[in-house]
Amino acid sequence: LLSSRPVFWYYTGNNVKGMSEEIKKTAHIHLKLKFCVSGAAETGHCAPDALEKTKTLGAEIIHQKGVLVTGATTGAPYWAAIGAKDAGGFVIGVSPAASEREHVKKYKLPIDYHDVIIYTGFGYSGRNLLLTRASDAVLFTCGRMGTLNEFTIAFEDNKPMGVLTGTGGIAEEMREILEEAHRGMGKVVFDSDPKVLVEKVIALIKKEKIVEI
Numbered sequence: 001l002l003s004s005r006p007v008f009w010y011y012t013g014n015n016v017k018g019m020s021e022e023i024k025k026t027a028h029i030h031l032k033l034k035f036c037v038s039g040a041a042e043t044g045h046c047a048p049d050a051l052e053k054t055k056t057l058g059a060e061i062i063h064q065k066g067v068l069v070t071g072a073t074t075g076a077p078y079w080a081a082i083g084a085k086d087a088g089g090f091v092i093g094v095s096p097a098a099s100e101r102e103h104v105k106k107y108k109l110p111i112d113y114h115d116v117i118i119y120t121g122f123g124y125s126g127r128n129l130l131l132t133r134a135s136d137a138v139l140f141t142c143g144r145m146g147t148l149n150e151f152t153i154a155f156e157d158n159k160p161m162g163v164l165t166g167t168g169g170i171a172e173e174m175r176e177i178l179e180e181a182h183r184g185m186g187k188v189v190f191d192s193d194p195k196v197l198v199e200k201v202i203a204l205i206k207k208e209k210i211v212e213i
Contacts, residue, residue, distance in 0.1 A: 033066040033205055034092075035198070036135035038150040039076025039143045040169055046142035047168035051079050054141045057164055057194040058083030061139075064198050067092060069135045071127060072117050073109050076141045076167075081113040093117040094134065096127040129153055136160070137201045140174065142167035148177075155186050160204035166192040 037057060040046060047053075058080030061068050068084040070077035072093025081091045093114040097103035098121030104111065111117060120127050124146060132138050132153045137160040140151060148170050154161050155178075163174050178185050187204050191197040206212075 031211060032090075033064075033137070033202065034069050034135045035061045035066045035201070036069045036131055036138040036150075037061075037077050037080035037141065038071070038132075038138055038147050039080070039141040039167075039171075040147060041071075041073045041075040041077070042144070043075045043142060045144075045169050046076070047166060050076065050142045050167040053164060053167055053192075053194060054079040055083030055086070057139060057141060057197070058089075059087035060194045060198045062087040062089030063195075064202060066198075066202075069094065069131065070114070071095070071131050072103065072111075072114060076143065078110060078113065080141070085113045090115050094127055094131040095119050096122065096124045125149070132159065133157060136205050137162065139164065139197065139201065140171050142169040142171050144169060147171075151177075155183075155188070158187060160201050160208075161186065161188045162197045162201040163188065163190045164192065164194060164197055165190050 039054060043050065054076050058068055062084050068080060068089060068091045070081055070091065070093050072095040084091050091114045095103045095109065095117050097107050097119050099119050103109050103119060120130055122130065128150050132150050138150060138154040139162045140147060141164045151174060163171050165171060175190060178188060189200040191200060
């Protein structure tokens with residue numbers, strides 16, 4: 001249990017001082033790493049094994065003590081949610097809709113395999129910004145234009161990012177996009193193994209964390 005003593009935070013340069021040892025050691029649920037999985041809602045162009053690899057990616061996020069965040073949509077993010085829930089994990093959805101009714105009736109999106117769905121009312125483009133920005137890292141699997149949008153948002157925000165190669169779609173083009181854009185590789189790692197990819201991304205996240213998780 002935490003002490004009842006007040007904890008005061010203040011910044012000096014890039015250092016955080018005044019953080020109690022109790023805060024450092026307590027495994028608060030809100031200090032779990034949040035991994036967004038971005039991918040195609042329509043998956044006809046994806047690689048034959050993209051479904052299983054993306055489900056494994058969702059499960060691996062949970063096995064490595066993370067929380068999955070999705071766009072509360074169909075296709076690849078939904079596959080990741082299935083994998084995460086099958087692994088006993090917690091899944092947060094960020095919806096483009098303003099309400100559950102709009103989510104289901106207008107957008108035709110699922111509500112199963114998620115523990116919490118946040119209804120933004122901002123449509124797809126606004127949802128994409130909130131989805132990536134609210135996450136500690138963004139992982140990409142087989143995708144299309146919306147996935148590319150989330151990729152560029154995350155890149156501009158200097159987020160840790162991981163690309164699950166071999167899943168098809170835009171995931172196979174992201175390395176070349178970075179090379180042709182002449183902006184450097186950012187904090188982007190690539191791997192065809194979901195477990196290794198999550199490990200690589202966690203290493204990037206930990207470089208930026210104030211509190212050790």
